[in-house]
Amino acid sequence: MSNDDNNKPLLTVDGLVAGYTGPVVGPVSFDVFPGEVLGLSGPNGAGKSTVLKAITAEAKRFAGTVRPCQGLTVTHHQQRPELPPELPLLGRELLKVMAADRRDAPAIIRPLLDRPINRMSGGQFQLLEAWACLGGDAELVLLDEPTNNLDGDAMEALAEFIRAARPPRAILMVSHERDFLQKNCSRIVEISHRKAEA
Ligand SMILES: Nc1ncnc2c1ncn2[C@@H]1O[C@H](COP(=O)(O)OP(=O)(O)OP(=O)(O)O)[C@@H](O)[C@H]1O
Structure with a gap:
């Protein structure tokens, strides 16, 4: 990516209406630019997670467009990450599977390896x-409620991971922790209930 590309969005979401058997959210529009941490805020059930899932095509898009820039690589941290209990994977093996083993793990992660x-x-x-x-x-990086289950030290560590992100990396984050969003996002987009559901 060249410096010029820093002015172009990594991702454009335009008039997106998304859901499952029927629409649950939208229309929603926003751009995500290189280097920014964009927050998605809104009440329970408004469809914030669904917006992230529509970006990865896990949820259905009923209208509008999701336009990634050419060759965009995306990773998605799910709200309730689930692992098959029979999978005997070590922390360091999980990082390897997710290609996150090339950087030195931060101190708070090392005991988990x-x-x-x-x-x-x-x-x-x-x-x-x-x-x-x-x-x-x-x-x-799509982060869905990354502060769930975290205590104060872990929240601070997470905030440091986020602050360490450098362009072209951008982060799109859903969180109920309004303070966490305000402290760690460059911009916040509000997602409200669909009018038909209100
Ligand atoms: N797999 C699914 N199939 C059908 N409906 C779903 C599915 N997942 C979520 N929904 C519904 O879509 C709506 C939006 O859910 P979503 O999880 O996107 O909201 P949210 O804003 O992220 O909520 P929360 O803040 O509570 O996490 C809700 O009414 C929910 O019941």
């Missing part, structure tokens, strides 16, 4: 997953 993920606490696994997304090379 040799621990089987099915023996981690909810908060430990959540933080490891967030690092697995933010420690890789994807240009656009």
